[in-house]
Amino acid sequence: MPDLAPNRRDFLQRTSIAGAGLLVPVIAFANPQKPQSSEKEKDSGKISPAEDLMREHGVLNRLLLIYDEHLRRLTAKQTFDGSVLASAADIIRHFVEEYHEKLEEDFLFPRFRKAGKLVNLVDTLLAQHKAGRVLTAQIRELASLATLKYVSDSDKLGDALRAFLRLYRPHEAREDTVLFPAFRSIVSAHEYDALGEDFEKKEDELFGEEGFFKVVDTVADLEKKLGIYDLSQFTPK
Ligand SMILES: [Fe+2]
């Protein structure tokens, strides 16, 4: 498996240098210090591969909420500068597509194929990863336009966001409820534990020590910029 760390480091450096404005929140990725956020729970040590992948889906869900909010603003014809959306698309590319999905493609899908289990599901999930990457490229490109001057660009962005949301919600729900629970039954207990450790090690290599929490903090910063961070706003009054 190719080591993606250099790419990820390039990304961190680029986003740090980009600094002012566009990708400020992503700088947190490159910060070698331990996260300071109040959201950070004490890392309780080992977690299973399924827990690791499912909490990554939690991050994806929060990014989907950021996409939802942009879609809402587009539909309401409210303006936005695109920097938060561009950062969200970057995190989807580097954390979800190039890391999380790569774990699924390198460590889960081949084992299901070898075991002859859920092969049709694996085929669909893989095709969806590919389709998702095409949409992310579109979203990233359109988000980085200084302003969406043309109605056609706004429409294109709206369509891409809608398609991404429609793709990923059922995708991750099926993985959480079918693929990940079945994974435990096709590998030995020893292999399962070892994979959990491998996943965490890889995450730390790519995103820094306790990398998961750094990514969560970065996403939280984007939510704050958008005004969707305060959880209590979603409680029915
Ligand atoms: Fe997936």
Ligand SMILES: [Fe+2]
């Ligand atoms: Fe997934």
